[in-house]
Amino acid sequence: MKSAFDKIAAGLEDAIAYAKGDDSRGRVATVDVKAVREATALTQAAFARTYHFPIGTLRDWEQGRRNPDAGSAMLLKMIQVDPKGVERIIAKVA
Amino acid sequence: MKSAFDKIAAGLEDAIAYAKGDDSRGRVATVDVKAVREATALTQAAFARTYHFPIGTLRDWEQGRRNPDAGSAMLLKMIQVDPKGVERIIAKVA
DNA sequence: TGCTTATATACGGCAATGCCGTATAAGAAA
DNA sequence: TTTCTTATACGGCATTGCCGTATATAAGCA
Numbered sequence: 247m248k249s250a251f252d253k254i255a256a257g258l259e260d261a262i263a264y265a266k267g268d269d270s271r272g273r274v275a276t277v278d279v280k281a282v283r284e285a286t287a288l289t290q291a292a293f294a295r296t297y298h299f300p301i302g303t304l305r306d307w308e309q310g311r312r313n314p315d316a317g318s319a320m321l322l323k324m325i326q327v328d329p330k331g332v333e334r335i336i337a338k339v340a
Numbered sequence: 341m342k343s344a345f346d347k348i349a350a351g352l353e354d355a356i357a358y359a360k361g362d363d364s365r366g367r368v369a370t371v372d373v374k375a376v377r378e379a380t381a382l383t384q385a386a387f388a389r390t391y392h393f394p395i396g397t398l399r400d401w402e403q404g405r406r407n408p409d410a411g412s413a414m415l416l417k418m419i420q421v422d423p424k425g426v427e428r429i430i431a432k433v434a
Numbered sequence: 435t436g437c438t439t440a441t442a443t444a445c446g447g448c449a450a451t452g453c454c455g456t457a458t459a460a461g462a463a464a
Numbered sequence: 465t466t467t468c469t470t471a472t473a474c475g476g477c478a479t480t481g482c483c484g485t486a487t488a489t490a491a492g493c494a
Contacts, residue, residue, distance in 0.1 A: 290470075302453045303409075303454095308472090311473085315397075315409065315411070315452090316412075317397075317416070321412075327432040327433050335425050335426065336418065338421040339414070339418055339421050396481080397481055399444090400481080402442085403443060403445095405444085406480055409451080
């Protein structure tokens with residue numbers, strides 16, 4: 247398991263990676279998907295199941311290979327600020 | 341303005357159009373975006389602003405030219421079952 | 435009846451993503 | 465060291481995201 251220090255270090259590295267991201271053109275700010283998920287303390291598989299994201303797509307996002315589109319980005323941000331609230335609404339959907 | 345009858349007829353046509361949709365292969369069931377929006381009684385522009393969808397993308401979805409990906413589809417379904425609840429969470433995000 | 439405004443439909447088009455599958459790494463526990 | 469579990473890395477093709485703009489459709493008004 248990682249030490250608290252290692253986790254913080256990893257978090258900083260993620261942040262720096264994002265800061266270095268392109269963004270030089272028309273695209274809007276993206277979302278730190280990994281950070282959102284880790285805040286929920288769920289594994290990728292569990293997070294994917296909980297919020298109905300395809301796991302392969304979630305992987306791409308976390309690894310920075312792809313960026314979520316506006317709709318998915320919005321949902322991710324919603325999970326970030328109110329994970330339980332989102333879960334409650336999803337329960338009504340499913 | 342459309343009569344109530346015309347609206348229902350249009351709705352049925354939409355539903356039939358969706359029923360005829362491909363779906364013959366691996367893709368999952370899609371969302372009737374137009375129906376979701378009309379249930380909120382918002383114009384495309386207003387709906388896009390409210391839920392932060394790019395208007396061009398919303399158009400594509402309603403016209404059946406494109407299908408929302410899993411994340412956007414989930415958010416749309418959430419709006420369908422609890423538009424105000426979604427708005428409340430988005431308020432915390434923005 | 436004709437003009438104007440608001441709203442929605444239709445597409446062209448390219449960069450970029452969605453999503454699947456699988457091979458490889460890394461940490462934890464046995 | 466072997467085994468599980470979780471996550472990283474990519475190949476790859478069909479499909480979408482998102483922008484822009486031209487056209488159609490009511491409505492409302494002069």
